[in-house]
Amino acid sequence: AQSVTQLGSHVSVSEGALVLLRCNYSSSVPPYLFWYVQYPNQGLQLLLKYTSAATLVKGINGFEAEFKKSETSFHLTKPSAHMSDAAEYFCAVSEGSGNQFYFGTGTSLTVIP
Amino acid sequence: DAGVIQSPRHEVTEMGQEVTLRCKPISGHDYLFWYRQTMMRGLELLIYFNNNVPIDDSGMPEDRFSAKMPNASFSTLKIQPSEPRDSAVYFCASSLAGGETQETQYFGPGTRLLVL
DSSP, X not given: OOEEEXXXXXXXXXXXXXXXXXXXXXXXXXXXXXXXXEOTTSOEEEEEEEOSSOSEEEOGGGOEEEEETTTTEEEEEESSOOGGGOEEEEEEEEOSSTTOOEEOOOEEEEEEO | OOOOEEEOSEEEEOTTOOEEEEEEOOTTOOEEEEEEEETTTEEEEEEEEXXXXXXXXXXXXXXXXXXXXXXXTEEEXXXXXXXXXXXXXXXXXXXXXXSTTTTOOEEOOOEEEEEO
């Protein structure tokens, strides 16, 4: 069975500081992994995805994530937080059968000026 | 492409009324998903279709909820009768089984439903 765990429902960082949002997954087959961002009152927007190519994936807005099979992790990072990064972030896993996703519970990122 | 289109964007109704939410997926996509998002339960998958056929509706909360996809470009989610606990944001998403963007779900802007 697939599942996603996002550690920390709320994360606060200072503007300019490193952003680290954690995601661990469980999957019986090589997974597809995704990070989505949701700004207030908007739908989910794809940040980046891992589909068994390079383990370090670069996404939009300066975000990147590294797939670590040994740790079953796919943590999201950004070197320097910007005020506009304040949003809800969701990690998701898919095993590719039926395109069904399993989403984490989300992490709310606050950026402190 | 216009992306996934949902209507209405906001709906306020009274308990007991029928509510119909609409979704137009991205042209050419063969999967369509309906999600519900609440503060208490987060993002929940309600049902998904492949080539207009419902594949898994195990997430539909109860018989008051029904979903249809009469053709590749249109789907509805109906709640009858509606209850206050159905208040949530309902998202539609679509994806393509193959190609460069396979496995990526594209989300609509959502319908914010309030049942009084």
